Amino acid sequence: MQDSESYCLLKAEGLTKAYESVKVVDAVDLEVKGGEIFGFLGHNGAGKTTTINMMVGLIEPTSGRCLVNGIDVIRKPTEAKKLIGYLPDGVGCYWHMTARQNMKYLSKFYRSREIEGRIDELIKYVGLEGVEKPVGKYSRGMKQRLGLALALLHDPQVLFLDEPTNGLDPEGVLLFRKIIKEQAEAGKAVLLSSHVLEEVRQLCGSIGIISKGKIIARGPIDEVKRSFRPDGNVRVRVKVSGTMPALDTPGIISAVYYVDGAEVVASEDITDRISVELINKGVPVRQLTTVEASLEDVFLGTVYRGV
Numbered sequence: 001m002q003d004s005e006s007y008c009l010l011k012a013e014g015l016t017k018a019y020e021s022v023k024v025v026d027a028v029d030l031e032v033k034g035g036e037i038f039g040f041l042g043h044n045g046a047g048k049t050t051t052i053n054m055m056v057g058l059i060e061p062t063s064g065r066c067l068v069n070g071i072d073v074i075r076k077p078t079e080a081k082k083l084i085g086y087l088p089d090g091v092g093c094y095w096h097m098t099a100r101q102n103m104k105y106l107s108k109f110y111r112s113r114e115i116e117g118r119i120d121e122l123i124k125y126v127g128l129e130g131v132e133k134p135v136g137k138y139s140r141g142m143k144q145r146l147g148l149a150l151a152l153l154h155d156p157q158v159l160f161l162d163e164p165t166n167g168l169d170p171e172g173v174l175l176f177r178k179i180i181k182e183q184a185e186a187g188k189a190v191l192l193s194s195h196v197l198e199e200v201r202q203l204c205g206s207i208g209i210i211s212k213g214k215i216i217a218r219g220p221i222d223e224v225k226r227s228f229r230p231d232g233n234v235r236v237r238v239k240v241s242g243t244m245p246a247l248d249t250p251g252i253i254s255a256v257y258y259v260d261g262a263e264v265v266a267s268e269d270i271t272d273r274i275s276v277e278l279i280n281k282g283v284p285v286r287q288l289t290t291v292e293a294s295l296e297d298v299f300l301g302t303v304y305r306g307v
């Protein structure tokens, strides 16, 4: 058997959806391994929910396909759905029933005593213990907690979470983040759609940014940040002991000097050359680093400036 931690449990290949010949999702490729939390980012209307709905088999793609643990979600929907847990943006369930009744009802579809036996444990896990009123009387955050319990009911290998912490109180946010981490640690592949960049930073190893239906940046967060150069230039931060001299290093486009340092904009990574120049000038270097973009820079720069 293959080790789920290194195995690609979720794979989208060329997923495309067109409505009346307008492509709202265009050739999306994604891969999420077991144990990985993948952040799926994009502005409102970028195509996240449509992509997720294709990946979970709720919408048929115009072209392309999605595989969960190698199973095509459209060709083998029943098999695929056993492996998929989905917390949508807006939980659907029976409002006149309690959380337990909703979960019991859903568990019947899996025809498994083991799944039914998980209900109380899951109610406690998502913080709904002791809540016996019908779901119609729930707050938004409580519905969200139930939605997560329903998504986890059959202990799926692949989890799709669309804005999971939306509407939760701070305690609920922390609980959800803990649960998401635990699910990944248990070897599951998690696709997390979120507008909360701090949450993405805390939870995700890799991200994909979608804009106008296309993936415009993808990969491990650090790599995406490192390779992000909105104007094609590199920023270098220098600190020295003593007084910072003016730099003659080739490649410098502009520099702002202060007493013991400088912020340099260069056409390429010139940290080695600056180091040599400062050594030659007899100035001890305290810090010499390229300045990495923040996740906010990357998101705003790619999505809104079309980089």
Ligand SMILES: Nc1ncnc2c1ncn2[C@@H]1O[C@H](COP(=O)(O)OP(=O)(O)OP(=O)(O)O)[C@@H](O)[C@H]1O
Pocket (backbone or CB within 6 Å): 019, 024, 042, 043, 044, 045, 046, 047, 048, 049, 050, 051
């Ligand atoms: N059934 C449909 N018919 C026509 N256009 C649609 C349909 N469903 C979605 N769209 C369009 O597809 C685009 C992507 O929508 P989608 O809901 O996937 O975006 P999103 O990234 O999830 O946005 P948000 O962050 O606001 O939830 C939007 O322009 C939307 O209007």
